[in-house]
Amino acid sequence: MADGTTTVSAPALRGFAPPARRSSLRRFAQRRSTVAVLMCLPLICLIAGLVVYPFFYSIWLSLLNRAMTRFIALFNYRYLLRSDTFQLVIFQSCFFAITAVFFKALIGFILAHVMHNISGKDQKLWRGVLLVPWVIPPALSTLGWWWMISGDYSAINWLLEQVGMHPVAWLASTWWARIWVVAVNVWYGTPFFMIMYLATLKSVPDQLYEAAAIDGATWLQKIRYISLPMLRNIISITVLFSLIVTFANFDIVENLTAGAPANTTHVFATYAFQLGIQSGNIPLGAAVSLFIFPILAIFSIFILRGVGRRAQEGI
Amino acid sequence: MQEPSKPSTRISRRSAIKLGAAAAALPLVHMQTAHAAGSLKLAFWDHWVPAANPTMQKLVAQWGAKNHVDVSLDLLSAGTANDKMLLAEAAEALAGTGHDVMVFQAWGVQQYHQHLEPIDDVVEGLIKQYGPIDAMDAYLGKVNGHWMGFPTSVGTQYKPSCARISLFKKWGYDVTAWYPNKPGDAKTAEAWTYDLMLKLAPEAQKAGKPFGLGLGLTTDSVDMTGTILRAHGGVLVDEKGNMQLRSDAVQAALEYLIKLYPYLPADTVTYDDASNNKALISDSAALIFNPPSAWWVARRDAIHVAEDCWTFPMPLGPKGRYNSHLPFFWGIWSFSPNKTAAKELITWLQQRAQVETLCDAAVGYDIPPFASMHDFNIWSTVKPPLGTVYNYPIRPWHDTQTNVAGYPAPPHIATQLYTNATFNVMVVKLAKNKEKMKNVLDWAENEINGYINM
CATH class of the missing domain: 3.40.190.10 (Periplasmic binding protein-like II)
Incomplete structure (x- = not known):
């Protein structure tokens, strides 16, 4: 039944009077909600095994000493917060994630509009081409970028030399290294934003733009008063998803700089790997990786609250 | 006539348990020795x-x-x-x-x-x-x-010097005479010191083949700076776990690396474990500290470079000659x-x-x-040139010891000094970022205190 309480019709049960206890058990088993839960149970178990258990296990690990033999409460967190290197890691992680997501969203937004205005066949072609960065495994594409910008034999330096300029040790400079790490992430992640915005733009009625054009609206006004409000929810969701993924990024930094120069490009994931796996201090590595959680939780609460509110208001 | 009673074939419960236990233990016994499945x-x-x-x-x-x-x-x-x-x-x-x-x-x-x-x-x-x-x-x-x-x-592996014979000859030094491919004497290599390396670094840079030495965060860079520190008699933490950061020897090693830094490749601070290999193979470095892997690849890809390479121990420092060891x-x-x-x-x-x-x-x-x-024939026979890696293993007359960056600190502290590349970060802060010695020492003290108390 549509109310989700039972799937068995009354006539089928007519004339059958089982004991009350058995009947209620049967009714419970035949409820749609029970069936749904049972059918989802394998997935729930999988998520519990692969997400929930590791999450709580890593919290437990972060409260242990280096040898994992003694409970030391929040000592690992206190140690990290007092470490100059970790303060640098917090700064770099926030700089990396926020800057990269901002540019991915901005460029994705622009590209989506450009694509939206390209006609049928050409749009398919360009859409495919622009999705290429997103489908290449990031470790491989980062290697490609590294070949282009490494200090010694890079393509970009070769070009600079061809026009009479001196080669630049891009990754040896703290700020250039940070900028390149962000740039590679933007290159990799922008197609995701583009495709999401493009899909949403396709659902915006053309009449709105036509009416705005008749009223003499400029392209900027169309974007401000039509596109942005219509895309607000998808922008929020994509920004949230991308923040989560970008904060947890490992491949790009590890392949491009491995934290150099002098730890200035380390992000949470690479620093957690260095402390947890390379230094053999798994509890400390777990503590570093868990620092991302409250930051992302705060972002998630604000963004999802906004999305929920707009959904209720029917915006 | 009554038939004689047959001996009972029944197995008592106790016997069955004994038999079962013995059978179960059989594979365990087998597992205890390699001479069995x-x-x-x-x-x-x-x-x-x-x-x-x-x-x-x-x-x-x-x-x-x-x-x-x-x-x-x-x-x-x-x-x-x-x-x-x-x-x-x-x-x-x-x-x-x-x-x-x-x-x-x-x-x-x-x-x-x-x-x-x-x-x-x-x-x-x-x-x-x-x-x-x-x-x-x-x-x-x-x-x-x-x-x-x-x-x-x-x-x-060891990570000894791998130098270009012709370039060193041009600068007046015959590396094959320092370390010939036959039993020799440590005295022939007395000239190969860190001071000489510093003296030759500008020459190498002028020749467009700077020494391919890294100040990055990976093992080759950490091993090299750790060995330079030890050759100057410095340790960051001693064997009892006490910090020895503010010592003359540490200061001397830091000052040495600050002087060397301007003559190293522009991307030295981002060197990874492949960078020095590539520098040698691409004919861009006069010297690297590495196992013979770089020479081996050069033998395959750039034979003219391989023919000009000679491997021998790292330079002599004020407190001895050490080879990085991994x-x-x-x-x-x-x-x-x-x-x-x-x-x-x-x-x-x-x-x-x-x-x-x-x-x-x-x-x-x-x-x-x-x-x-360390006397296997392979090191005498591979070429070109013949004897190029003869001095790769430490020979008795080399007067060289091995070193692991972080030694002699208790291993749980040394691991962190090593993987966090603490000494390299100090060098980069001083040499590249031009930070004040006091600030860098304060930073390192804070970091190392964390490692000690962790």
Whole structure:
């Protein structure tokens, strides 16, 4: 039944009077909600095994000493917060994630509009081409970028030399290294934003733009008063998803700089790997990786609250 | 006539239990010796020299067939971004299951010793056969006086000088005379000092072939600066765990590296473990500190470079001559069900004949832990030029010791000094970022205090 309480019709049960206890058990088993839960149970178990258990296990690990033999409460967190290197890691992680997501969203937004205005066949072609960065495994594409910008034999330096300029040790400079790490992430992640915005733009009625054009609206006004409000929810969701993924990024930094120069490009994931796996201090590595959680939780609460509110208001 | 009673064929409950227990114990007894059916799962390093892995597989299969043990061998890569070895070590230690024998690089034995089986009997037995083991191998392989890992030859390396003969000759120094490819005398190489290296660094830079030495955060860079520090008599933390950061020797090593920095490649601070190799192979470096892997690739890809390379110990410092050392270990997990077979296999693989076979297959890249095995023919015969890696293993007349960055600090502190590249970060802050010495020392003190109290 549509109310989700039972799937068995009354006539089928007519004339059958089982004991009350058995009947209620049967009714419970035949409820749609029970069936749904049972059918989802394998997935729930999988998520519990692969997400929930590791999450709580890593919290437990972060409260242990280096040898994992003694409970030391929040000592690992206190140690990290007092470490100059970790303060640098917090700064770099926030700089990396926020800057990269901002540019991915901005460029994705622009590209989506450009694509939206390209006609049928050409749009398919360009859409495919622009999705290429997103489908290449990031470790491989980062290697490609590294070949282009490494200090010694890079393509970009070769070009600079061809026009009479001196080669630049891009990754040896703290700020250039940070900028390149962000740039590679933007290159990799922008197609995701583009495709999401493009899909949403396709659902915006053309009449709105036509009416705005008749009223003499400029392209900027169309974007401000039509596109942005219509895309607000998808922008929020994509920004949230991308923040989560970008904060947890490992491949790009590890392949491009491995934290150099002098730890200035380390992000949470690479620093957690260095402390947890390379230094053999798994509890400390777990503590570093868990620092991302409250930051992302705060972002998630604000963004999802906004999305929920707009959904209720029917915006 | 009454039939004589037949002897009873019934088995009493007590006998059945005894029989069952004996039957159940049978496979266990078999598992306790390699001379019976059983299985052994090995995780060894995925050697970068193409012929080394098949040779190891062949040897392992040969031992398995001879001893009726079903041996499986997994080869794990190690490297900056593809470190399956480190991940497998951590995962198996935490899970308490996996391979029987696991490979460890440098600090791994110290990190996971509580999950490893002591193998004093194996190592002491081999020491009796082949003589003493390198002091750094003992520093990394022993915990509380017990051997917890065996310093295997496979993957173990020194990182000595590999110089361009012609360039050094141009500057007035014959590296082949310093270290000829025959037994010699330490006195012939007295000129090869860190002071001379500093003097030649501007020449190399002018020639467009700066010394390919890194100040990055990976092992080659950390090993090099750690060895320079030791050659100046400096330690960041002593063997008792006391910080020795503000010492004259540390200051002297820092000042040396500050002076050297301007003559190093522009991207020295981002050097990884491949950078020095590439610098040599692409004819862009007059000197690197590395195992013969760079020369080996040059032999394949840039023969004119390979023909001009000569490998010999690192320079002499005010407090001695040291070669950077990066050993690999084989350890037996304490959860292994077949420890005896594992010990027998390790012992067999480390016999001179097997070590030489493996070393030959690796074109001399691997360094055996026993000095008595540093006379294999491979180092005398490979070319070009003939004798180029003759001085790669430490010879008795080299007057050279091995060094691991972080030594002699207690290993749990030294691991962190090493993996966090603390000394390298200090050098970069001073030399590149031009930060004040006081600020850098304060920063390092804060970091190292954390390592000590962790």
